[in-house]
Amino acid sequence: MPLEIKSLSKAFGQYPALNDVSLTAADGEFLALLGPSGSGKTTLLRILAGLEQPDAGEVLLNGEDFLSQSIGARRVGMVFQHYALFRHMTVEQNIAFGLRVRPAAARPKRRVIAERVTELLALMQLEGLGRRYPSQLSGGQRQRVALARALAIEPRMLLLDEPFGALDAQVRRELRRWLRQVHDRTGVTTVFVTHDQEEALDLADRVAVLKDGAVVQVGEPHQVYAEPANGFVYDFLGPACRLPGLVADGRLTVADWTSPAPSGAPEGEVELYFRPNEVSLAAADGPGFSARVLHAGVRGASGKIECAVGEAILELEAAGSPRPTFVSRGADIRVTPIRYKLYPRAD
């Protein structure tokens, strides 16, 4: 395993940022660290870069101790959330910086550096912008300069901190595809931090979900999405509806609906999670639990139905239009989750 993170812990004063985190990444893998703010993902990235020191734990790269190496010796390409481009240098000077500051013996010749810069400008589709200053570039262009600068030193590992965080949705989608292509072409092991589940699931080979400084689940995107380890992961990966339920004697009861409990369901008080679009709706005399429609509107291509089940308020999505005739404000309807997950009740 090229990158091995073993039992890393780090606290800032009283506040534990990382708690016994272990992770691995294969050579050339694209690993996403996904979590809400405060989950410790950026701290982990900064420890890998050498900008923070952990309180305990080990990091190995190709078997060698990584933590004892100085920041410079690690040869890690880091792309910062706000790019951190050198504002007083042109795009070319930014990209060449990592090569120019090498000690004389290891520094490539002027001509070699210039060639490398040209090559990277082409790879990043930044031709013609080499003489500009960062303040004269758009957000997407700055992001690509930051990536070019990180790649210039031929890094052993690429670290990206919320690389698309400061961009608008359109640019974000374009750059996402393109980042994946650059990764596939260069083959550098890449760790990237994001709080955007769509980004992580779309881009990464594997996703590690973090919460409160601990790894909650690691897996390939489709695994993590299909089998969230707990309610937190389920909730974090997309819009979720949640209802309390009970599993007893092989039967699942939710509100006034009972059905055979799936095999392996936890016994006792549970929480039922389902996606708002994975439901089938029926009129008041149909199957499912009863719900009262509070509001029926339109969201994009699908209909949005807000309804009350006991004390819980659910926001459902009804695919397709027109909306079934029995759905109207104040009406009683029946809802059956098509796919759902059961987790033991937390409290």
Added chain:
Amino acid sequence: MKPLVRLPGIAPLLLLFSATVLGLLIILPLGIVFQQAFAKGLAAYLAPLREPDAQAAIRLTLLVAAIAVPLNAVFGLAAAWTVARFEFRGKTLLLALIDLPFSISPVVSGLVWVLLFGAQGWFGALLQAWGVKIIFATTGLVLATILVTLPFVARELIPLMQAQGSDEEAAALTLGASGPTTFLRITLPNVKWALIYGVLLCNARAMGEFGAVSVVSGHIRGVTDTLPLHIEALYNDYDFVGAFAVATLLAALGLVTLLVKTALEWRFADELAASRPR
């Protein structure tokens, strides 16, 4: 002038008011300085500047500024770095201390040195035994000037460095730059303009300082009188042309400082804009 937003009825009044204040309080007095200096012709203007005492005052003023300003530039850079890059207990206290010379009277800034190093001061006897003279000597003038001009460079740099953050320095380190390289090629260029501004202001104040140096100088003509003190001495001697002639030097210094600052802003507008936090 093209107004960005016009406030009906108010705009002309405000313009008139600020123009009056500027005219009465700044341009008029400045004009009088030059008018008085040249009141008896060019020869009478140049004579007081050629006097040995005036020459000595010019040299002393330049010497004091040449020592105090670089020291304060280094101090300002170090203090701004500390405040902008580290979180520590007592940071607010440090900031207040840096500002203290702004808020206390310069006379007090001079007096503290007399209380410490004067003949009757805490270390007075000791210094006398060693034969070291601080008060009524160049050293005292330098100390008083340093204390008064302490905040100028730091105050220019702190807000800028705080706003810029340390990401660029972190990026340079990950790219393999050493600590000194990062400081010289990232930190320093990023604050270059603020540093130059700070040094200019610091220099203008160092050369023009009166209160603090007045206390520690002892007013020995041709020895411990700086330009502002020399002007006062001439004025007290009823040598008005002489006083105003020497005063034009200080006024010119102020104008040159302003001119250099404006020229820099005009010449390097793009770079200045780039060095501001985005």
